[in-house]
Each structure stands twice: as C-alpha cells, then as structure tokens.
Amino acid sequence: MIDKIRWGIIGPGKIAENFANDLKLVDDAVLTGVASRDPERAKQFSQKFDIPHFFEGYDALFNSNLVDALYIATPHTFHKELAIRAMQAGKHVLCEKPMGINSKEVAEMIAAAKQNNVFFMEALWTRFNPTILAVKQLVDNGTLGDLGYVNADFAFYAMDKPLTSRLFDLNLGGGTILDIGIYPVFLAYLFLGMPRAIKSVSDFNPTGTEIQTSVIFQYDNAHAVLNSSFRYNSRMSAEIAGTKAAVTLLPRFHETQGYDLYINDEVTRVNLPTIGKGYSYEIMEVNRCLKSGTLESSLWSHKNSTDLMLLLDKVREIGGVKFPSET
Known part of the structure; x- marks a missing residue:
C-alpha cells in the first residue's frame, strides 16, 4: 500500500496557493514539486510552501x-x-475547472486518460464539499420530496478591473460562464440532471467579453434559475426546493459551511465547517482512487464532466459567446 501520494503543481498562481495550503492538511499527501514557465516563480512558490x-x-x-x-x-x-x-508522461491528473473550454477539448482529454491508463478528474471542489454531500443525501433519500426548483447566483463586482484582466481576455476564455457560471450550472446538474430545454441571455462589455449571463433550465417538473455576473456583488446564495422541504446553502454556496433545512414552519441550521478552505476533499478523493487502483471518481466521473461542459457549451451558444481559438 502506498503511504503518501506525491503531488506536483503546474501553474503557481493564487488558486494553487489555496490548494497547497489545503494539501498540507491531508495526511496521505505530500507536495514534492512545482513547475512554471517562469523559473523564478516556481522557486518562490517552492520556498513559500516548503516544496x-x-x-x-x-x-x-x-x-x-x-x-x-x-x-x-x-x-x-x-x-x-x-x-x-x-x-x-504517465502522470495522474487533477485538472482545475473547467476541464477545458468546450466539449471537444474535454473529449480529447478523457481519451488521453484512457489511452495512457491514468487517473483523471476535473477539480470541481464544490462536489466534494461536506455540505454538498449531505444535501445530496437529503435529496436522494427523499427528505425534500420531489424537487421543483434550484436557484443559484454567483457574482462579484469586477467592472473596475482593467480590460486587460484575465477575466476579460477572450484568448484566456474570459467572461463569467466558464469562470464562475460553472458553479450554478453544476448545482442544477447535480440535483436535477440534464435539462430538456435551456434558455439563456448574455450581456457583453465593449470589447466583446460576456459579463453577465442568466439561465433557465427546464425539466419535466422543475426549473433551475441561474445567474453569473461581474456587475455586482451578491450573497452567492443557492436554494434547492421540493414538495416536502427546502434547503438553502449557507453563502458562499460554492464553498459553503452548512445549510438551513426548511420543513413546514421549522428551520434547522446544520453547520458543516470544512477542513481548511475546502480543497482537501478533492485531494482526498484522488488519493482514495489512486490507492484503490481506480482511474475515475464515482463522485465526479468523466461523464459528469462531459455533461457539465455540454451544458456550458449550450449556454454559450445561445448567448453568442465564442472564443478566438474556436474556429
């Protein structure tokens, strides 16, 4: 049995810092390497995190x-x-979300994982959050009854940033949909599955970058109402409602620390604080899979990533969002 999984980081940016901090909290993981196109950045990162x-x-x-x-x-x-x-090169990979910029890229990546017989997973950390796991269990065991509504909003004010910001750079997949809109779309998919119809509208800044998108997913007996925006600061709240009960995820929902359960006139607060910021759970899932010889997570599978990207593709298509690399 492998004692510790040795991890490396590609791209020592802000999100990698959060990941590195949380990896230290995982007993069977050790961070042994970091790489960057800029050797000085890699060196500084390694010194900061004792890599x-x-x-x-x-x-x-x-x-x-x-x-x-x-x-x-x-x-x-x-x-x-x-x-x-x-x-x-034979390495197992945890790839930050979104897995790619479109379904074609995701298909190529999954094919490469299978061809090289390695583990591959999208780092959609919210899927492994203890609150999300608990609420999914409530839904699956019928506590909420038949679901009829999911609502999720993810927004922060970014209009004061320069147009050269990564958020507005189309060559880097800029805009809200892939960067933050993925979270509301994920939540609807997790609890309601693939919709039978999608309505979407997007607004753009003067350089042609999408800056706000509102989406409705229509199901046979349910709707999901979703929004992502750089125009305002929101509570980043989310609600899952059924015929028997409703749940609100404590904001910010993508890194939630608990939920409120509404049954009739009673409200029960359940606190489920994460270890560290919350990246540790996806690390533990990768380690569990590697130690068991599993090359795909049952909690967030290749099919799940494929479905999610198909939804994001459709939202972009309806809203008229296209990146320069997509010919």
Whole structure:
C-alpha cells in the first residue's frame, strides 16, 4: 500500500496557493514539486510552501519520477494541452475547472486518460464539499420530496478591473460562464440532471467579453434559475426546493459551511465547517482512487464532466459567446 501520494503543481498562481495550503492538511499527501514557465516563480512558490523541488518548464516536472499526481492550476485555455502532456508522461491528473473550454477539448482529454491508463478528474471542489454531500443525501433519500426548483447566483463586482484582466481576455476564455457560471450550472446538474430545454441571455462589455449571463433550465417538473455576473456583488446564495422541504446553502454556496433545512414552519441550521478552505476533499478523493487502483471518481466521473461542459457549451451558444481559438 502506498503511504503518501506525491503531488506536483503546474501553474503557481493564487488558486494553487489555496490548494497547497489545503494539501498540507491531508495526511496521505505530500507536495514534492512545482513547475512554471517562469523559473523564478516556481522557486518562490517552492520556498513559500516548503516544496523540495521546483522545475523550469512543465516538461521537466511531467518527466520527473518525484511525483505521482499533478494538479493543473493554469488558466483554462491551457488545460487541455498540459493535461494531455502530463498524462502522456504517465502522470495522474487533477485538472482545475473547467476541464477545458468546450466539449471537444474535454473529449480529447478523457481519451488521453484512457489511452495512457491514468487517473483523471476535473477539480470541481464544490462536489466534494461536506455540505454538498449531505444535501445530496437529503435529496436522494427523499427528505425534500420531489424537487421543483434550484436557484443559484454567483457574482462579484469586477467592472473596475482593467480590460486587460484575465477575466476579460477572450484568448484566456474570459467572461463569467466558464469562470464562475460553472458553479450554478453544476448545482442544477447535480440535483436535477440534464435539462430538456435551456434558455439563456448574455450581456457583453465593449470589447466583446460576456459579463453577465442568466439561465433557465427546464425539466419535466422543475426549473433551475441561474445567474453569473461581474456587475455586482451578491450573497452567492443557492436554494434547492421540493414538495416536502427546502434547503438553502449557507453563502458562499460554492464553498459553503452548512445549510438551513426548511420543513413546514421549522428551520434547522446544520453547520458543516470544512477542513481548511475546502480543497482537501478533492485531494482526498484522488488519493482514495489512486490507492484503490481506480482511474475515475464515482463522485465526479468523466461523464459528469462531459455533461457539465455540454451544458456550458449550450449556454454559450445561445448567448453568442465564442472564443478566438474556436474556429
């Protein structure tokens, strides 16, 4: 039995810092390497997080025998290329969400995982959050009755940022849909599945980047109302409602620390604080799969990532959102 899974990080940015901090809280994980196109950034990151090895360029880490699994934390337009190169080098991969910028990329990445017989998973950390797991259980065991409504809003004010910001850079997949809209769409998918119809509207800034999108997913007996925006600061709340009861996720819902359960006129608060910021749970899931010889998570499978990207593709298509790399 493997004692500790040795991890490496590709792309030492802000989200990688959160990941590195939480990895220290996982008993059977150790961070052994980091790589960047900029060797100085890799060096500084390794010093900050006491990582024994830093690499100049990604291939040096891909081909190293010092790591078992890699976390890819670069902007999402680079995910496909880097994930495939890592898997071709025999590394297991946890790829930050969104897995790719469209369904074609996701299909290529999943194919590469199967061809190289390695573990591959989208780092959709919210799926492994203790509150999300608990509420999913409530839904599955019928506590809420038949679901009729999901509502989720993810927004923060970003209009004061320069137009050169990553958030507005179409070449980096800028806009709200892939960056933050993925969370409301994920929540609807998790609890209601694939909709039978989608309505969506998007607004754009002067450079053509989408800055707010509102979506309705229609099901046979339910609706999901979803929104993502850079125009305002929201509570980032979410509600799942059924014929017997309703749940509101404590904001911010994508990193929620508990929920309120509404049954008739009674409200029960359930607090489920995360370990660290919450990235540790996806790390533990990868480690569990690797130690059991499983190359795909049952909690967030390749099909789940494929379905989610199909939904995001459709939302972008309806709203008229297209990236320069998509010919």
